[in-house]
Amino acid sequence: MKYITLHTKGRLKTSKASFAKTRYSDFYKPNQAGMTLIEVLVAMFVLAIGVLALLAIQLRTVSSVREAEGQTIVSQLTQNLVEGMLINPRLEKCTDSQTGATTSGRDRGWCKNYSDYYTTYGDSSTEPLKKGPVKVSMSKEELANAQLGQFYESLYKAFHDSDISDFYYVVCRDSENNEPTFKGGFKANCDNDKTADTVIKVLWLKDLEGGKAASDVKTYEDSIIYTYQVRVRER
Numbered sequence: 001m002k003y004i005t006l007h008t009k010g011r012l013k014t015s016k017a018s019f020a021k022t023r024y025s026d027f028y029k030p031n032q033a034g035m036t037l038i039e040v041l042v043a044m045f046v047l048a049i050g051v052l053a054l055l056a057i058q059l060r061t062v063s064s065v066r067e068a069e070g071q072t073i074v075s076q077l078t079q080n081l082v083e084g085m086l087i088n089p090r091l092e093k094c095t096d097s098q099t100g101a102t103t104s105g106r107d108r109g110w111c112k113n114y115s116d117y118y119t120t121y122g123d124s125s126t127e128p129l130k131k132g133p134v135k136v137s138m139s140k141e142e143l144a145n146a147q148l149g150q151f152y153e154s155l156y157k158a159f160h161d162s163d164i165s166d167f168y169y170v171v172c173r174d175s176e177n178n179e180p181t182f183k184g185g186f187k188a189n190c191d192n193d194k195t196a197d198t199v200i201k202v203l204w205l206k207d208l209e210g211g212k213a214a215s216d217v218k219t220y221e222d223s224i225i226y227t228y229q230v231r232v233r234e235r
Contacts, residue, residue, distance in 0.1 A: 067206075067226070073158045074202050074228045077151060081200060082232050084147040085114050088140055114171070114198045114232060116144035121152065122168030122186030122203070159204060165223060167204035174199045179227045182220050198232040 089112035138146065151169075159167050168186040175196035178189035180203045188201060205223040218225040 070159075070162065070164065070204065070206070070226060071228060074155070074204070075230075077154045077158065078200050078202060078228065078230050080154075081147060081151045082230060085117055085144075085198070085232050086112075088116070088143050088147070089114055090116065090140060116141045117148060117171045117198070118173075119148060120170040120172070120186075120188055122170070122188075155202070165205045165207055167202065169200065169202045171198065171200050173197065174201075177229075179229065182225050184220075199229055200232065201227065201229040203227045 091110045092113045094109045094111040135142070148171075155167055155169070168180070168182070170180065170186075170188040170190065172188060172190035173192050173194065173196040174190040175193040176189075176191055177199075178191075180189055180201045181187045182203055182205065186203060190199070190201075204226050205220065206226060208219060208222050208224055
């Protein structure tokens with residue numbers, strides 16, 4: 001049995017359905033998810049605002065930490081000076097209004113006087129007391145000067161290692177508890193009342209960061225003014 005092979009000539013047949021399907025697939029692509037240029041710009045803008053806000057918070061935190069560090073340093077050094085003053089007073093007759101005075105009899109008792117320590121560093125007429133050599137035998141005045149010199153050198157070293165531009169201090173009598181001020185120069189604001197307690201006041205200037213300080217912060221030109229004071233008294 002012979003098989004006959006038929007060869008046919010003609011064009012490729014395509015149905016209307018297949019042609020319509022091909023044409024539809026060419027011109028109608030499936031939907032693709034994405035972002036437009038405006039959406040990208042808005043997202044970048046929101047991200048930039050968040051980064052700037054975080055940076056501002058970080059700078060404020062660093063500034064607060066430095067402020068607390070300065071307050072701690074001054075507090076410790078001032079307390080060291082107070083302890084030294086308490087063991088090196090001069091004794092004088094008490095008056096009725098002085099702390100430690102008795103209220104009966106002619107003898108009012110003895111009160112501590114810290115006149116050897118009364119000094120001001122900061123105005124044009126004063127110079128800081130330099131720490132002198134420690135001797136085996138020292139007078140009360142020499143010991144007071146040595147302690148004040150140590151106080152100055154400790155403050156200078158501590159502030160020199162930070163961003164403190166300048167500092168001032170005073171040991172005086174003050175009954176009003178007024179803070180020292182700075183307006184082109186240091187002002188201690190001590191009333192020097194003979195019956196008042198002895199006070200140590202410290203003021204320092206720190207460079208202003210960010211160009212603007214909070215409304216409740218005292219400033220002078222491009223510096224923030226910080227103060228600390230403590231009364232010298234027995235606990």
